[in-house]
Amino acid sequence: MANYQVSIRVHRGRKDFHTCGGSIINEEYVLTAAHCIYRKNMKEMSIVVGSHTIDKGGNRYKIKKLIPHLDYYKPTVKNDIGIVQIQGKIKYNDKVQPIELLKEMAPIGKKCLFTGWGYTDLKGKTLPNNLQMLEFETISNDDCTKQLKSSPYPKLVPVNAGQLCAKRPNNKGACYGDSGGPLVIQDDKNKTVQIGVVSWVVPCAEQYPDVFNSVHGYYDWIQSKIK
Incomplete structure (x- = not known):
């Protein structure tokens, strides 16, 4: 896993x-x-x-x-x-x-898995020793931009084609220390593929969606750097 x-x-x-x-x-x-x-x-x-x-x-x-x-x-x-x-x-x-990278755009409304060792409790600054997992669901960039306009960081929107957003479970979400971590889905062939990289969140576990860099949006850039 x-x-x-x-x-x-x-x-x-x-x-x-x-x-x-x-x-x-x-x-x-x-x-x-x-x-x-x-x-x-x-x-x-x-x-x-x-x-x-x-x-x-x-x-x-x-x-x-x-x-x-x-x-x-x-x-x-x-x-x-x-x-x-x-x-x-x-x-x-x-x-x-x-992990294989998803070349196409990530589907909207798709269940996805996020893993990381970021804070599990921001107030107590608790960093976990064990890898944590959360199930997210992808949402559209338009929907994401709408929701984040009322967040404390309106200057960071609109989210663009290089970004994707996911809705997290209540009172849980990505936090400091999770940055750079992978968001993955099961594709049609049941293969695990990466669709996102954690970029920024309203810290932490607020009611806003979490923002990822889109693997699809940077697919060519990534390939050009690893050849």
Whole structure:
């Protein structure tokens, strides 16, 4: 389950912190959000794959290159997509597998699964050790824009073709630490494919939809960077 999930870590002294999620797209590359890697020092970062717990297990890889989208624009969180190239090659096993990317537009009203280690309780700043899962449902960008206009961040809308939105369960949702993590669906052939990358949310578990970068919207960009 979610054997494509990665944890992006930052090191301070001997300590090691989970900062963002990501997904394995092939042996050398991990897909994440631009804001997770923008202007960061890759020497202080690493990637952990193959574990559903933060404190143990999995394999660690050093980073060779951080590739945030050149048009990433922080004030409106647009083009918030990025790729991490790791040193060497990720070894696949039953706990470590790449995820296929959906080339077409994601269907509306489709159940999807989100995984991450972001805060489960914002007030208490509780970071989970175990990977959390939530079922979302995709909604249209128009509907999403309408709902987010009344949010505390009206300047971040309208959502554009590079973004997609999903409605989350009541009082649950993506939060700090979930950024860059994968939103996936089962396609017609029952294969798990990635449709989104967490970009921004009204923190956290508010009544608004969560906003993802659309894998379909950046499909060509992603392919061009991992060739």
